[in-house]
Structures are given as structure tokens and as C-alpha cells.
Amino acid sequence: MTGAEIIVHLLKRQGTETVAGIPGGANLPLYDALGKSDIRHILARHEQGAAFIAQGMARSTRKPAVCLATSGPGATNLITAIADAHMDSVPLIAITGQVPRSLIGTDAFQEVDMCGVAAPFTKHSFRIRHTAELLSCIPQAFSIAMSDRPGPVLIDIPKDVQTETADFAAWPAPGGMVAAHRPHGGSIARAADIINASSRPILYVGGGITQSGAASLVRKLAEKASIPAVATLMAQGVFAFHDSLFLGMPGMHGELSTNLILEKTDCIIAIGTRFDDRVTGPADLFCPKAAVIHIDIDPAEINKIRPASCPITADAEAALEMLLPMVTAAKREPWHREIANIRRAHLPQPDERSPIAVINAIGEAAGNDSIVTTDVGQHQMWVAQAFPFQYPGQLITSGGFGTMGFGLPAAIGAALMHPDRTVLCFTGDGSLFMNMQELATIAELQCNIKVFILNNNHLGLVRQQQELFFGGNITASRFEVPTDFVAIARGFGLNAARMSHVDGMAELINTKGPALVDIPVDEQAMALPMVPPGAPLHKTIGGSAVRKLCGGMK
Ligand SMILES: Cc1ncc(C[n+]2csc(CCOP(=O)(O)OP(=O)(O)O)c2C)c(N)n1
Numbered sequence: 001m002t003g004a005e006i007i008v009h010l011l012k013r014q015g016t017e018t019v020a021g022i023p024g025g026a027n028l029p030l031y032d033a034l035g036k037s038d039i040r041h042i043l044a045r046h047e048q049g050a051a052f053i054a055q056g057m058a059r060s061t062r063k064p065a066v067c068l069a070t071s072g073p074g075a076t077n078l079i080t081a082i083a084d085a086h087m088d089s090v091p092l093i094a095i096t097g098q099v100p101r102s103l104i105g106t107d108a109f110q111e112v113d114m115c116g117v118a119a120p121f122t123k124h125s126f127r128i129r130h131t132a133e134l135l136s137c138i139p140q141a142f143s144i145a146m147s148d149r150p151g152p153v154l155i156d157i158p159k160d161v162q163t164e165t166a167d168f169a170a171w172p173a174p175g176g177m178v179a180a181h182r183p184h185g186g187s188i189a190r191a192a193d194i195i196n197a198s199s200r201p202i203l204y205v206g207g208g209i210t211q212s213g214a215a216s217l218v219r220k221l222a223e224k225a226s227i228p229a230v231a232t233l234m235a236q237g238v239f240a241f242h243d244s245l246f247l248g249m250p251g252m253h254g255e256l257s258t259n260l261i262l263e264k265t266d267c268i269i270a271i272g273t274r275f276d277d278r279v280t281g282p283a284d285l286f287c288p289k290a291a292v293i294h295i296d297i298d299p300a301e302i303n304k305i306r307p308a309s310c311p312i313t314a315d316a317e318a319a320l321e322m323l324l325p326m327v328t329a330a331k332r333e334p335w336h337r338e339i340a341n342i343r344r345a346h347l348p349q350p351d352e353r354s355p356i357a358v359i360n361a362i363g364e365a366a367g368n369d370s371i372v373t374t375d376v377g378q379h380q381m382w383v384a385q386a387f388p389f390q391y392p393g394q395l396i397t398s399g400g401f402g403t404m405g406f407g408l409p410a411a412i413g414a415a416l417m418h419p420d421r422t423v424l425c426f427t428g429d430g431s432l433f434m435n436m437q438e439l440a441t442i443a444e445l446q447c448n449i450k451v452f453i454l455n456n457n458h459l460g461l462v463r464q465q466q467e468l469f470f471g472g473n474i475t476a477s478r479f480e481v482p483t484d485f486v487a488i489a490r491g492f493g494l495n496a497a498r499m500s501h502v503d504g505m506a507e508l509i510n511t512k513g514p515a516l517v518d519i520p521v522d523e524q525a526m527a528l529p530m531v532p533p534g535a536p537l538h539k540t541i542g543g544s545a546v547r548k549l550c551g552g553m554k
Pocket of ligand 1: 375404428429431454456462
């Protein structure tokens with residue numbers, strides 16, 4: 001078989017049914033073999049779009065997904081999305097074409113040292129030197145991408161490796177998940193002792209809970225021992241929006257009461273989370289009175305930001321299975337009374353200009369099984385605060401890297417994997433510009449994606465910081481010429497309208513197929529509350545309309 005045929009066959013053996021990419025000279029042999037196979041290829045309009053489409057597939061299935069690019073600029077166009085996958089632990093397989101082996105190192109046309117470029121952002125990268133290596137490297141790449149803490153893997157394949165033939169006796173086994181560390185029994189017992197002795201515990205859950213499939217166990221723990229919980233951006237939906245034990249999102253855009261409650265806790269149970277600065281502010285001032293139980297699959301995360309009194313390197317599900325029976329059932333009524341008092345004393349101040357009511361109403365209209373993607377900016381924070389998330393993994397967002405341009409192509413990936421569901425993509429006018437070309441891909445595929453632009457004619461989050469922290473000096477964050485997104489979307493062949501009330505949107509949401517809604521937003525509206533960058537969590541500025549507009553406790 002040729003190298004190209006071997007690659008296609010190995011991808012199929014890994015269960016890959018759909019890939020996204022763009023062809024070019026250095027990967028044409030691979031595309032030739034792909035075209036003769038039954039793997040579905042999604043032609044993105046930009047390689048970054050292809051990699052985010054693959055991320056949407058991977059994030060919505062929790063399985064590795066594949067993107068393809070040619071050498072040189074095609075390959076480097078993947079880099080932002082590879083780095084994004086690295087930060088959010090997404091099992092992405094990027095297969096890049098490379099110039100023929102005899103030309104490597106000669107500055108040949110479209111030559112770039114892709115393994116060198118990608119090294120800081122990948123779990124591993126393979127430069128294939130002989131066709132037979134594909135048989136071990138491709139299964140290994142999948143295994144690395146999905147095992148332990150998932151992440152991106154690059155496979156760089158010279159053109160002549162794709163055309164060369166190799167003889168082999170049998171297919172290798174597909175790459176699978178390597179079993180994670182078993183939690184240490186003594187550490188789990190110690191964690192249980194700390195929790196049982198605590199009068200003010202808080203669960204602090206992150207994206208690792210979703211990836212591990214541990215959401216129902218963490219909710220059981222919360223219910224059994226009456227432990228309130230905060231969930232990071234990556235963990236929205238682990239606790240349903242209206243769950244009485246759920247205190248919302250902590251950190252820079254968390255409610256003041258949530259952040260103040262964190263300052264009172266005597267025991268923080270951090271699971272599948274990495275004490276990101278957007279959550280903690282200065283790490284030593286975060287939960288200053290708390291013993292820290294830190295459960296994470298990646299040993300590099302333990303003690304990285306915040307020293308743990310009880311460190312546990314393990315998969316969250318395995319750790320929770322052991323921990324749950326050791327934790328004593330308890331009501332913790334005084335703690336819940338104290339929390340209720342803090343929340344009453346710090347009722348959010350509504351910002352009537354913000355579009356959170358419309359975001360909440362779109363969520364209610366779309367039903368419980370929609371998938372949500374966002375771009376990056378104020379709209380991302382409004383969605384995190386106000387969308388009525390119901391299940392773990394419902395929100396697909398660029399958390400660690402915060403990449404504008406993520407939302408639209410990620411929505412395509414999610415829609416391809418879940419054609420029976422409605423995918424809601426909330427974006428900003430600034431973010432949409434960054435991968436707008438993928439509207440053409442949506443039109444071609446007729447995905448069931450509804451794109452909502454929260455249009456403030458600004459790079460809103462930048463404007464907000466200029467307003468709050470740079471004396472109102474609004475520099476380079478306003479678009480001088482407003483863009484007619486409805487006309488543009490129609491030009492791509494999409495159904496599109498400008499609307500500000502959910503009444504007109506409900507029918508559109510429930511009609512299958514792609515559509516774009518341009519929602520005008522007051523350009524002064526802020527994503528509040530906000531803790532100034534670098535400040536401790538109690539220095540929150542402003543309130544939020546979240547609870548008032550969303551009808552009661554969140
Ligand atoms: C690729 C990229 N470039 C720059 C930034 C910095 N940045 C963060 S938010 C933001 C503004 C986003 O504007 P928009 O998409 O319109 O959303 P809004 O804040 O108005 O809701 C910018 C420029 C980024 N996160 N990503």
C-alpha cells in the first residue's frame with residue numbers, strides 16, 4: 001500500500017468518519033486516497049477553520065478528531081487552533097503535508113519546520129521519515145491525544161512518504177486510551193477526613209469533570225454532604241443552572257457573592273481544574289482560609305499555582321468513586337444559612353443594557369439538549385452567566401486561550417457530530433470577522449446552526465477595559481463603519497435577520513437549518529461583575545442582572 005492509503009486505512013481503524021481540512025501540493029497524495037475512501041471530508045475555507053471544526057467534533061464527542069493541511073502556510077494556519085486545543089486539553093490530531101524528504105532543510109517552496117513550530121503547543125509531534133513508521137505512529141498519536149490529560153498531536157508527513165509503498169504483514173491495533181493513574185487510597189481517605197471535618201466546604205469543579213465523565217458523581221458528592229459548588233467556564237452544565245447547590249461561576253466575571261463565599265470557605269475541593277488566574281486572581285488570596293484538596297489527572301497541575309494540603313493525581317471519576325462512600329452525609333445548615341445571608345446582602349445590581357435576558361430566553365426557547373458555542377469577549381461572559389445550561393459539555397468555548405474566531409467553526413464540528421441537535425453559536429461582531437469565511441461552509445453543509453451576533457459595533461470587552469481601567473480612552477476598539485452582517489450572511493446563502501426580541505427568534509430556532517440573527521446591543525453595555533485583572537476577588541466592580549432577569553436563584 002502507499003503511505004497515503006495506509007494513513008486513510010489507519011484513520012478508519014481509529015473510527016474516524018469525518019475530517020476537516022484544505023488540500024495543497026504537499027498533501028495531495030493523501031487527498032487522492034481520501035477521495036477514494038468513505039471518510040467524509042469537510043472543506044473548510046481557512047485551515048484555522050478546519051482545526052476548529054475538528055475541535056468542535058472532539059469537544060462535543062470527547063474523542064480525537066482530525067484536521068488536515070498542506071505544508072508551509074497551510075500548516076502554520078493551524079497553529080492558533082492547535083495552541084487553543086493544548087490549553088483546553090482537546091484531543092486534536094493535526095496531519096500536515098511536508099515537502100519531499102530530499103528537499104527538507106533546503107528552504108524549498110512551502111517548507112516549514114512544523115514539528116519545531118508546534119512543539120510548545122502539542123503533547124507530541126511525529127515527523128514521519130519512512131512509510132512503515134505510519135503503522136506505529138498513527139495509532140500512537142491517537143493514544144497520546146486521548147490518554148491522561150488529552151491534547152493535540154501533530155503528524156507531519158513528507159509528500160514522498162505518502163506516495164512510497166510499504167509491505168507489512170498485519171494491521172496494528174488501533175491506538176486506545178492508556179489507563180490513568182489509580183488514586184492513592186491513603187490520599188483519598190485523607191481527603192475524606194478533611195471534608196468530614198470541614199464546616200464550610202466548597203466544590204470547585206473544572207473542565208476535567210466533563211472530560212472524565214464524572215459530573216453525576218460530583219453532583220452525588222455535593223448532595224450527600226450538602227456541599228455548594230462553583231463551576232469554571234469550562235465546567236458550566238456540570239451543575240444545572242437552577243440547581244440549589246450551584247453558586248455559579250467564580251472569578252473575574254463571577255458574582256460578588258460567589259467570590260465572597262469563596263473567601264469564607266475552610267476547605268476547597270478542586271477537581272479537574274487548574275487554578276487559572278481568571279478564577280483565582282492572586283493565587284495566595286484565593287480561598288485564603290481553605291485547606292486545598294486538589295484532584296487532577298495531570299501531575300504538573302498539582303502545586304503549580306496553589307499548594308495543595310491534599311494532592312491527588314488521578315482521573316476525576318476514579319477518585320470520586322473511591323471518595324464518595326468515605327464522605328459522611330451531612331446537612332451543614334449553618335454554612336448554608338451563612339451563604340444565603342451573603343447572597344442576600346450582595347444582590348447583583350442589574351445592568352439593564354446587557355443582553356443577558358435575550359440570551360436566557362434563547363436558551364429556554366432552544367430546549368434542554370441544544371449545544372452552545374461562543375466566541376470570545378463580553379458575549380462569552382454573558383452566555384456563561386445567563387444561559388440555562390442543563391448538562392455537562394453543553395458549552396463549547398475557548399477557555400484557556402480565549403481565541404476570537406473559535407465559535408463559528410467549532411459550531412460546525414459540533415453540528416456534524418450531532419445532526420439531530422440545535423447548535424447555538426453566540427458570537428460578537430469582532431469575533432465573527434475572524435473566521436467569517438466559514439459561513440460558506442455552513443451554507444454548503446446546511447448544518448442546523450443558529451448564529452447569534454451580539455452586535456455592539458465594538459471589540460466590546462476591550463472597550464469595557466478601556467472604559468474601566470484606561471480612563472475611558474477608547475482606542476482602536478470601535479468599528480468606524482458598521483457592517484451589514486445580514487446582507488453578508490445572505491450573500492453566503494444563509495437565512496438571516498436583524499432582531500432584538502426573542503419572540504421572532506423562537507420560530508427560527510426551531511426551524512431546521514442554518515440561520516444568522518444580528519442582535520443589536522447597547523455599545524455601552526458591560527460584562528459585569530468584573531474583578532480588575534490582578535486584583536483579589538472581593539474587589540469586584542459592578543453587579544449583574546443575571547439573577548433578577550433570570551427569575552430567581554441561580
Ligand atoms: C485572536 C484574538 N485576538 C485578540 C483578542 C483580544 N480580545 C479579547 S476580547 C476582544 C473583543 C471581542 O469583541 P467581540 O467579538 O465583538 O465581542 P464583545 O466583547 O463585543 O462581546 C479582543 C480583541 C483575542 N481574545 N483573540
